[in-house]
Amino acid sequence: MATDSDAPLSRRERERRTRRQAMLRAAESVFAEKGYDHATLEEIAERAEFGKGTLYNYFEGGKEGIFFAVLDTIYDELCDLIAESVAEALASDRVDPRACYHTLVGKAIDFYHDREDLFVILIKEAYRMCFSHDASKVAYFQRQQERMVNALLPMLQQADENGALRDLPLEAMAHLLIENIDGLIVHRAIMANHPNRPTSCQHQSILDDPEKAATFLTTMLFDGVAAPPSA
Amino acid sequence: MATDSDAPLSRRERERRTRRQAMLRAAESVFAEKGYDHATLEEIAERAEFGKGTLYNYFEGGKEGIFFAVLDTIYDELCDLIAESVAEALASDRVDPRACYHTLVGKAIDFYHDREDLFVILIKEAYRMCFSHDASKVAYFQRQQERMVNALLPMLQQADENGALRDLPLEAMAHLLIENIDGLIVHRAIMANHPNRPTSCQHQSILDDPEKAATFLTTMLFDGVAAPPSA
DNA sequence: TCATCGAATGACTGACCAGTCACATTTTCC
DNA sequence: GGAAAATGTGACTGGTCAGTCATTCGATGA
Structure with a gap:
């Protein structure tokens, strides 16, 4: 596309x-x-x-040029993914940030299944790049990261206006939300590649099933690790 | 030590x-x-x-052998860090998981300042390694990750028995909590190295000040992104 | 049919580096 | 003091690979 x-x-x-x-x-x-x-x-x-x-x-630019061309396509697709979910959410009367995030996590998991290669490149090289001594590489990474944050931000802003969010900087929230999607997918990938490790059944199944994984992450991040006051 | x-x-x-x-x-x-x-x-x-x-x-083992010797020292230190915080928390009458995590995040930030090199190695190479095609490397990474989770787990178990935690698998929680420390430190490092980017002042200061950063992350993860019901 | 020209090619060059090992140096111990 | 053992060393080997460019290929149009 x-x-x-x-x-x-x-x-x-x-x-x-x-x-x-x-x-x-x-x-x-x-x-x-x-x-x-x-x-x-x-x-x-x-x-x-x-x-x-x-x-x-x-x-142009030999090996490195080819590599950045690949990275461009990855970030384009990820931004599209986010923008899609955000557009859907904003279309409704009252933005539901939980639902939006849940959808996004699901889409990210699907994306990983469809184009595992792209995701693996990101994980293998992006963090490494952001500690490179070459400032232009770091700047590239920051710019792309910012694109993703900016794609998610409108949804958070809307939700915030509705009073649905805790009073904390939205940018930092956006970073946290995006970062944790990566984290979840890495975790799932490791589990999938090496299912031989002894681990609790509950934990296993939560991460195996994409639906449950998305619910788990959404609950954790929106409602927190701490028990609700009623309990 | x-x-x-x-x-x-x-x-x-x-x-x-x-x-x-x-x-x-x-x-x-x-x-x-x-x-x-x-x-x-x-x-x-x-x-x-x-x-x-x-x-x-x-x-033994040439370049790779040296590398793993370095990794061993890194993980040893990180596990010590976690174990320390957990031991402190368990020493009190009633475990306060928020306080424990807050302390841990603070210690991790200090550790990063003292031994930046070690952390950078971890970030640059660990994720890459966990997608390696060499099964023994993946297993090494999993083993170390598990050590960290296991170091944190006793605190969560105690808190869970006190009914302080949401009813979700503790292992997954532990992973999430640890992962987000890495994420925070990476984020702070990028900001520090390249403070030139336009970003909200609030966001900036929250991540600049270690104390505020720890509080921010603790609040996010324990209490969630969503606004508290009373607001 | 042939001339022209842009595109494809892969052998070659120069640079890099892990790991080895024959030799040099230092330490130990009589 | 000196033989023997332990330790340090860096030139060398074999292998890898990015990037180049003289040559080849094949499409187009006269």
């Missing part, structure tokens, strides 16, 4: 984009599997069924 | 340990700065003021 622009394109140009897409998909899978450092252009080229030199005709 | 065993050691052995410590400290700084892949044994050796070959006389 959003790859082809509106103007009618020449066959030449259409083919060029198709080939670029193929290279991006190949890069995604190699970066996810090997991580940035161990991914080789040779292998990306091979999976895309092109010669290594050809990659340089499609991406 | 806990490096020297109880038995009286020969001068030989004491000197050997001192040298090993020096190598570990050098490795810490290089791994933190460059990340695992770009760290070179040459540089570690240089900072420790030894020849590269000497490292092999002190660590």
Whole structure:
């Protein structure tokens, strides 16, 4: 989505984009599997069924250029995901932040299942990048993070106006909410890959079932770990 | 702490340990700065003021062996941190989980200031490792994560018996609480390194001041994002 | 049919580095 | 003092890979 622009394109140009897409998909899978450092252009080229030199005709900036092109697509998709949930929520008369977040968590889990590669790249490389000594990389990461926060913010603002939220800075809340989605997915992924560890059944099932996982996280973050006063 | 065993050691052995410590400290700084892949044994050796070959006389398993030795010290320290806070909390008549967590967050922030290198290594490499295709690496990460959870668990169990906690699996709670400490510290670190971004003053100050940051996170996680019913 | 030109290619270069091992240096102990 | 053991060392080897560019390929149009 959003790859082809509106103007009618020449066959030449259409083919060029198709080939670029193929290279991006190949890069995604190699970066996810090997991580940035161990991914080789040779292998990306091979999976895309092109010669290594050809990659340089499609991406500026060599290996790093390809990597950031991949990151761009990831963040675009994540922002779309958030924006979608927020738009739905804002469409109703009275924003229900719990429901909105619950939906978002569900969508994020689905996204992970559909495009595991993309998520793995994010986890493997994003945190590393934000401690890089290269300021431009850090800035890139901050900018993307901010995009996600800004996508979620309108919903929180609306909910806040309705008095539905605790009086704490909304930006920090947004960060916390987004961060915990990542955390949940990482946790689920680890459990799924290695289900052999002894752990309580209750804990297991809560994280296995996407629906329950979303409910769990939503409850934890909106209502807190502490017992409700009535109990 | 806990490096020297109880038995009286020969001068030989004491000197050997001192040298090993020096190598570990050098490795810490290089791994933190460059990340695992770009760290070179040459540089570690240089900072420790030894020849590269000497490292092999002190660590089995070459580069990877040194790396895991560093990771071990990190997790040891983190577990000690948690265990300390938990022991304090359990010593009182009635466990106050909020206070305990607040203390723990404060300690974690202090730890980050004292030994930034160690934390950066953890952030840069741990998540990456838990998606490695090498099962033994994943298992290592899980084991260490579990150690931390188990260190926190007794406090939660006690609080739960006192009816202070919501009826949700304690293990999952423990994970969430620990994970969010990491998240907070990463967030603070990014803000500190790049304070130039436009952001609300309220948000900024909450994360700048360790005390406020700890209070913020504790409130969020224990009492939830949602407004209290009375408001 | 052939000339032209943009695109694809992969062998090659230069740089990097983990791990080894033959040799150098220091310590121990008689 | 000196032999023997322990320890330190860094040049070297073998392997990897990003990026380059001279060459090849194939599409287009005359």
